[in-house]
Amino acid sequence: MRGVVLHAPGDVRVEHRDEPRIVHPTDAVIRLSAACVCGSDLWPYRGIERVAGPAPMGHEYVGVVEEVGRAVATVRPGQFVVGSFFASDNTCAICQAGYQSSCVRRQPIGAIGSQAEFLRVPLADGTLVATPDVPDADLVPGLLAASDVLGTGWFGALAAQAGPGKTVAVVGDGAVGLLAVLAARQCGAERIIAMSGHAPRQKLALGFGATDIVTTRGDEGVAEIRDLTDGLGAHSVIEAVGTQESMLQAIHSTRPGGHVGFVGVTHGVALDGMALFFSHVHLHGGPAPVRQYLPELIDLIWRREIDPGSVFDLELPLDEAAEGYRAMDERRAIKVLLRP
Amino acid sequence: MRGVVLHAPGDVRVEHRDEPRIVHPTDAVIRLSAACVCGSDLWPYRGIERVAGPAPMGHEYVGVVEEVGRAVATVRPGQFVVGSFFASDNTCAICQAGYQSSCVRRQPIGAIGSQAEFLRVPLADGTLVATPDVPDADLVPGLLAASDVLGTGWFGALAAQAGPGKTVAVVGDGAVGLLAVLAARQCGAERIIAMSGHAPRQKLALGFGATDIVTTRGDEGVAEIRDLTDGLGAHSVIEAVGTQESMLQAIHSTRPGGHVGFVGVTHGVALDGMALFFSHVHLHGGPAPVRQYLPELIDLIWRREIDPGSVFDLELPLDEAAEGYRAMDERRAIKVLLRP
Numbered sequence: 001m002r003g004v005v006l007h008a009p010g011d012v013r014v015e016h017r018d019e020p021r022i023v024h025p026t027d028a029v030i031r032l033s034a035a036c037v038c039g040s041d042l043w044p045y046r047g048i049e050r051v052a053g054p055a056p057m058g059h060e061y062v063g064v065v066e067e068v069g070r071a072v073a074t075v076r077p078g079q080f081v082v083g084s085f086f087a088s089d090n091t092c093a094i095c096q097a098g099y100q101s102s103c104v105r106r107q108p109i110g111a112i113g114s115q116a117e118f119l120r121v122p123l124a125d126g127t128l129v130a131t132p133d134v135p136d137a138d139l140v141p142g143l144l145a146a147s148d149v150l151g152t153g154w155f156g157a158l159a160a161q162a163g164p165g166k167t168v169a170v171v172g173d174g175a176v177g178l179l180a181v182l183a184a185r186q187c188g189a190e191r192i193i194a195m196s197g198h199a200p201r202q203k204l205a206l207g208f209g210a211t212d213i214v215t216t217r218g219d220e221g222v223a224e225i226r227d228l229t230d231g232l233g234a235h236s237v238i239e240a241v242g243t244q245e246s247m248l249q250a251i252h253s254t255r256p257g258g259h260v261g262f263v264g265v266t267h268g269v270a271l272d273g274m275a276l277f278f279s280h281v282h283l284h285g286g287p288a289p290v291r292q293y294l295p296e297l298i299d300l301i302w303r304r305e306i307d308p309g310s311v312f313d314l315e316l317p318l319d320e321a322a323e324g325y326r327a328m329d330e331r332r333a334i335k336v337l338l339r340p
Numbered sequence: 341m342r343g344v345v346l347h348a349p350g351d352v353r354v355e356h357r358d359e360p361r362i363v364h365p366t367d368a369v370i371r372l373s374a375a376c377v378c379g380s381d382l383w384p385y386r387g388i389e390r391v392a393g394p395a396p397m398g399h400e401y402v403g404v405v406e407e408v409g410r411a412v413a414t415v416r417p418g419q420f421v422v423g424s425f426f427a428s429d430n431t432c433a434i435c436q437a438g439y440q441s442s443c444v445r446r447q448p449i450g451a452i453g454s455q456a457e458f459l460r461v462p463l464a465d466g467t468l469v470a471t472p473d474v475p476d477a478d479l480v481p482g483l484l485a486a487s488d489v490l491g492t493g494w495f496g497a498l499a500a501q502a503g504p505g506k507t508v509a510v511v512g513d514g515a516v517g518l519l520a521v522l523a524a525r526q527c528g529a530e531r532i533i534a535m536s537g538h539a540p541r542q543k544l545a546l547g548f549g550a551t552d553i554v555t556t557r558g559d560e561g562v563a564e565i566r567d568l569t570d571g572l573g574a575h576s577v578i579e580a581v582g583t584q585e586s587m588l589q590a591i592h593s594t595r596p597g598g599h600v601g602f603v604g605v606t607h608g609v610a611l612d613g614m615a616l617f618f619s620h621v622h623l624h625g626g627p628a629p630v631r632q633y634l635p636e637l638i639d640l641i642w643r644r645e646i647d648p649g650s651v652f653d654l655e656l657p658l659d660e661a662a663e664g665y666r667a668m669d670e671r672r673a674i675k676v677l678l679r680p
Contacts, residue, residue: 093570093572093595094572094595094596094597097595097596097597098597099596099597099620101620102596102597102618102620104571104572230433231444232433232434232444242613244613247613255433255434255437256434256439256442256626257434257437257438257439257442262617265614265617266613266614266616266617267613267614268613269612269613269614270610270611270612270613271610271611271613271616272609272610273582273584273587273606273607273608273609273610273611274605274606274607274609276606276611276623276625276626277602277605277606277625277626277627278442278626278627279626280439280441280442280626280627281624282622282623282624283616283622283623283624284621284622284623285616285617286596286616286617286618286619286620287617287618287620
């Protein structure tokens, strides 16, 4: 089959990879309907995260089940499924507490690579959720978003305790940040401040439910958030970038007693203990337990109550994945959908 | 009046200080019944926190109201009162959300100095809580503990979400750590693991409700906590020291999705963002909003349901404060009560 492989920073190729097959009885193999490039794929692409030899890429996926192992009970061939970027058993104590992305048996899909024609999904029963039927074509991008960026924005909003009466600020205008706006709106937040200096992203944020736009960043952005919140800071801040600057921007934009949900994969971040102590914020984040939210997210998308698929502003055949990476790296595209 | 002044690291003196008087109409002046030395007083005493010139010391206090400003409505001369270590108006949005120690008008009592005969308390209505009557002598140490170490342990337990069905670990066997054990017990925690290598402190911890003792620390202590919790880590961990080692010990002892309540004043702590991200813990802490808890804590002490005063294992006249500091610095005493 054809699949995306990263050979070195900036060197993405679509090449022949062995077709996956059932290895463990709990596996499923799916034929991908769509895959995509994630903001987190840019870390190794940019050389900020080290790559040891050629690495298959991609961890977001939707598709049709081709084959299941003999121990798989909840999905069957022919079903359209959405999965999360960490395979999980969904039965251990950590999964049961709602943290499937820290499942004691978790396996990163990114190490298997979903930017391909087929994907082996471990722990299929605990990882995949079938849609009610084969979806209309226009629903596929939204379902694909649920696999990571929507689920991650959702976790960010919940970790930040977005809800009625709250003012929520979102740091980061990538797909996760934009969908965190959508999630905060679904949580019933009163006011949602999107921080973005880019007109097309501001427009999407407003469409997803943002009530205010702040175009500045860093200390200047913090000052603007404070100006908008009686000098106190927002109740809830969602951090969807992962840099030192964005983490501090998030923490400093939050009022004492408020909540920071950080879901941007952190790189080079060191938090000063004393500053955190006196900030009085709640800090929670990490890899989103997408599996927990999939049934609810699929339902919202299926009933067309939300349209997270609109974050995909560029669609390419899988063979042109390299152009997809370039477009995201250069911020020409918010999120690139790949068609195998 | 006589009062404690720190001149330089290790140089604590009891000397003449001006008797306080009402400065603002919202002030009260109280005659101290008891004061004490805090673990956080040891940071400047040890020279880890810089002292700029002679500094009055102490921020924990109970006493009898001598005089109130004309705007004070809720306490009156003759009443016995307990106060918190940050004066707060108890009316701003931050106070109303339960974070009085980040009140927009907060003033640190430590800058005024409660290790003395008299103390001016700013924002008296928002800071002081009167007891039902003048307390019996044996209740005074417990009420004094409520002023900081009990309230701080309480906040630690709440920030760590200690509660029914939870396994709670406590890092630190100072007065705050020991009273965090008591707080976790009051919260209904199922299992409480005190981390202490000192027999007298272990005994106090068991008396306060600890079910298990772990004597090791650092990575070894983390491994023991994991052994006691099916390899997962505790649900709730209270950090009551404030060093890099203790913070990492706390975070690493917590299961994914669990809660770390950190209440040790942090010094020289830097948290790696990536490690925090993948730890999946909730992190919350800071200066305890003691004022929020005072009515409940006073009630529990008054009804003799809890006896936090037993953390005081050395009592000295105020004039011997220097010996009190030495005893705590050398860990000969857990907590020193000073009688003005």
